[in-house]
Amino acid sequence: MKKTIITVVGKDTVGIIAKVCTYLAESQINVEDISQTIVQGYFNMMMIVDTEGASKPFSEMVTDLDTLGDAIGVRIRCQREDIFTKMHRI
Amino acid sequence: MVNIHEVHETNMMIEQEKLDVRTITLGISLLDCCNSDLTTLNQNIYEKITRLAKNLVSTGREIELEYGIPIVNTRISVTPIALIAGQACTSPADFVSVAKTLDKAACDMGVNFLGGYSAIVSKGMTPADENLIRSIPMALSSTERVCSSVNIGSTKTGINMDAVKLMGTIIRETAEATKDTNSLGCAKLVVFCNAPDDNPFMAGAFHGVSEADAVINVGVSGPGVVKHALEGVRGKDFEVLCETVKKTAFKVTRAGQLVAQVASERLGIPFGIVDLSLAPTPAVGDSVAEILEEMGLESVGAPGTTAALALLNDQVKKGGVMASSFVGGLSGAFIPVSEDQGMIDAVLRGALTLEKLEAMTCVCSVGLDMIAIPGDTPASTISGIIADEAAIGMINQKTTAVRLIPVIGKSVGEMVEFGGLLGYAPVQQVNTFGCSDFINRGGRIPPPIHSFRN
Numbered sequence: 001m002k003k004t005i006i007t008v009v010g011k012d013t014v015g016i017i018a019k020v021c022t023y024l025a026e027s028q029i030n031v032e033d034i035s036q037t038i039v040q041g042y043f044n045m046m047m048i049v050d051t052e053g054a055s056k057p058f059s060e061m062v063t064d065l066d067t068l069g070d071a072i073g074v075r076i077r078c079q080r081e082d083i084f085t086k087m088h089r090i
Numbered sequence: 091m092v093n094i095h096e097v098h099e100t101n102m103m104i105e106q107e108k109l110d111v112r113t114i115t116l117g118i119s120l121l122d123c124c125n126s127d128l129t130t131l132n133q134n135i136y137e138k139i140t141r142l143a144k145n146l147v148s149t150g151r152e153i154e155l156e157y158g159i160p161i162v163n164t165r166i167s168v169t170p171i172a173l174i175a176g177q178a179c180t181s182p183a184d185f186v187s188v189a190k191t192l193d194k195a196a197c198d199m200g201v202n203f204l205g206g207y208s209a210i211v212s213k214g215m216t217p218a219d220e221n222l223i224r225s226i227p228m229a230l231s232s233t234e235r236v237c238s239s240v241n242i243g244s245t246k247t248g249i250n251m252d253a254v255k256l257m258g259t260i261i262r263e264t265a266e267a268t269k270d271t272n273s274l275g276c277a278k279l280v281v282f283c284n285a286p287d288d289n290p291f292m293a294g295a296f297h298g299v300s301e302a303d304a305v306i307n308v309g310v311s312g313p314g315v316v317k318h319a320l321e322g323v324r325g326k327d328f329e330v331l332c333e334t335v336k337k338t339a340f341k342v343t344r345a346g347q348l349v350a351q352v353a354s355e356r357l358g359i360p361f362g363i364v365d366l367s368l369a370p371t372p373a374v375g376d377s378v379a380e381i382l383e384e385m386g387l388e389s390v391g392a393p394g395t396t397a398a399l400a401l402l403n404d405q406v407k408k409g410g411v412m413a414s415s416f417v418g419g420l421s422g423a424f425i426p427v428s429e430d431q432g433m434i435d436a437v438l439r440g441a442l443t444l445e446k447l448e449a450m451t452c453v454c455s456v457g458l459d460m461i462a463i464p465g466d467t468p469a470s471t472i473s474g475i476i477a478d479e480a481a482i483g484m485i486n487q488k489t490t491a492v493r494l495i496p497v498i499g500k501s502v503g504e505m506v507e508f509g510g511l512l513g514y515a516p517v518q519q520v521n522t523f524g525c526s527d528f529i530n531r532g533g534r535i536p537p538p539i540h541s542f543r544n
Contacts (some may be wrong), residue, residue: 001522015366045263045481046094047448058153077101079158082352 002082003032003081004051004058006065010074012043019074020047028055043074048081100341107314108376109123109342110160111349112369116146116296117305117362120169120206124133128178132191135174139166139195139204148199149356153349161349162311162511165194167295182225185509189229189236195404196235203278205295207238210285213247213534223253229241230275231267236320237278237293241285243480245487247493249283254480255280258473262496265465269498272506276345276495277428277460280474283483283490288363289419294491305362306354307394307419310346310410311369311376312338317514320384321352331385332536333403339366339409347414351516365419366410367455368402372428378402378423379432391442397501399423400453402432420489422455428508429460430517437516444475444518452482457491462506463517472496477529 006024008016017034024031029049036045051058064077069076096343103109123134143166150164169175171188179185189207207229209219226238240257243249261276268275280294287298290307297305321339323330346364356359370378379390382398403422411417425431425447436442444461451457457479465471476492483490495505500517507514 007097007101015424031091033241035096039098044094044098046097048091059152060157062158065276076157080156081092082348083159083345084097085343086099086348088092088096 002050002052004049005079005084006041006047007042007077008069008074009042010069012071016043016072016074017045019068019072020065023064024049027061028053033081092196093100098366103312103315103341104159107312107318108373109164109315110347111308111346112307112311113163113165113226114146114150114353115142115167115288115295115307116357116359117167117288117307118142119278119297119301119303121299124174124177124542125176128184128187131175131178132187133486135188135193135198136195139168139192139197142177143199143201143446145357146534149353152356153352153359155348159345159349163202165290165292165295166199166204168192168204168292168538169297170206170208170210172209172216172219172222173299175222176216178219181217181451182228183220185222185225186228186232188521189233191226192236193233201235203235203236203237203292205239205292206297207239208234208296208318209242212241212244212484213250213307215250215253223256223260226279227267227275230264230278237295239282239285239294240281241282241295242476243283243484243535245284246367246537247483249294249477249480249535250476251529251535254473254476255532256470257476258469258529261472261494265496267445267500273465273495273497273509274508274512276382277492277493277508277512281492281539283480285421286489289341290365291367291420293391302360306357306359307351307362307365307523308346308353308399309365309367309369309419310342311367312342313368313370314375315342316368317375317377317384320381325429328401329413335402335405336409339406340413343410343413352366356421361416361485363416364410364414365505366406366414366421367416368406368423370424370426371511372429372431374431377430377438378425379430383432389439389441389444392435395446396449396453398423399450403454420455424459425450425457426460426493427452427518428462428513430513431513434513434515437518444520448478448482451479451490452486455489457483459491459493460495460504460515462495462500462517462521464501464517465496466501467496467520468524468526470524470529471520474525481535
């Protein structure tokens with residue numbers, strides 16, 4: 001299964017999760033886990049999603065989410081999970 | 091499963107501490123391109139490079155986008171050209187035509203540098219080696235992306251002092267040939283002792299004859315990440331300091347190993363090695379000098395610098411080796427002057443001299459790198475500096491290199507701009523006492539006693 005990590009960092013505002021989830025639903029991407037915290041005064045959310053059945057190529061999702069983040073005023077990153085597991089797990 | 095804090099840590103490394111993959115370098119063997127006809131040889135070389143490298147740059151961009159980690163450079167290294175073009179090239183001018191073919195291939199593939207315009211002359215020079223070396227000034231002044239290196243010694247063979255003498259002259263001629271661009275040609279020319287076959291970093295990359303037909307080597311970076319980690323352990327003892335560097339090096343190298351594996355899979359080319367080097371850039375916060383200063387030095391160059399660099403180099407290796415199945419290349423801390431803002435500042439404040447840099451090269455992975463020296467430095471003095479560095483490499487069984495830039499028309503204290511990743515540097519003082527009688531002796535320095543292991 002291809003897992004992807006979506007992170008949202010920025011100033012907290014109404015509807016961030018709703019907007020990201022709407023985009024994911026439209027793109028046939030299943031959300032498996034959501035966690036959020038405040039780091040150094042900033043809203044910090046992480047979603048683990050499954051992009052196996054996604055209706056869009058990965059590169060398009062990265063740019064779409066980046067644009068969506070610009071519109072809401074937060075930074076949204078979409079990265080394959082391996083970069084994190086390789087770095088933090090032996 | 092990863093947690094939000096780990097994800098945050100990785101993304102902070104990338105966004106604020108300038109973690110990146112410095113280079114994906116595709117090594118290509120040109121041994122099967124050999125031909126006695128120069129035109130056919132050039133065609134063979136162009137065809138092979140463009141066939142194997144056609145997806146290199148786009149694959150690098152794809153990986154960058156999907157994993158969210160910057161891949162700063164994609165590059166190509168080839169078999170030392172002196173070995174490939176010896177049959178077809180009977181003069182230095184013939185060799186220059188091969189350099190132009192390499193340059194065209196590099197431009198057409200979109201890579202910023204191509205290394206391997208090289209000769210391995212650690213024991214002796216063939217006529218082809220000598221013609222290639224004599225062609226270097228013209229080759230580097232008439233191409234944009236070709237990088238050249240010459241290996242003039244090794245622990246096994248000793249030092250070829252005839253080649254050392256010749257390289258002093260060649261560096262001066264290259265500086266003259268590119269004097270309109272601050273002698274930039276010399277920034278693309280490295281003189282090695284114990285050159286590795288699988289180094290992905292420029293300007294010294296070439297694809298050694300012990301390598302497969304094509305291979306992917308990756309060079310990681312991350313001085314900013316190490317510096318940031320050390321900020322958290324100020325005042326703690328050396329055990330804590332070393333442990334922190336080691337853990338950080340592990341994480342940085344894992345990112346490089348992942349990128350190398352993915353690139354290898356997507357290009358259908360075997361993975362070679364990860365080079366664990368801490369490679370600085372002129373950007374603020376991407377400096378090896380700042381790591382040493384964070385350890386407690388007032389300025390890099392102060393007493394204690396060599397010890398600090400030695401422990402940094404060793405801990406980077408210890409952490410990195412655990413993170414990758416194959417480690418190679420130069421693997422250690424780089425100390426180029428012009429490419430590291432902290433080093434430039436240290437030179438400007440009078441804390442860092444050429445002699446201290448030489449001492450530092452005894453304990454790090456490279457040598458005297460990207461150092462601007464006065465334009466009127468005699469060839470024999472440059473050869474003397476090369477011989478000193480080669481001796482350090484030969485005796486200590488490590489790679490050493492010299493990339494000096496005698497900037498024509500500039501004298502001590504003047505600032506020289508090289509542009510981009512090559513940065514800028516103040517022209518540094520060189521010892522003015524002569525060594526020409528020593529250099530003019532000719533012949534070889536025999537290998538040290540500890541090289542006889544058979």
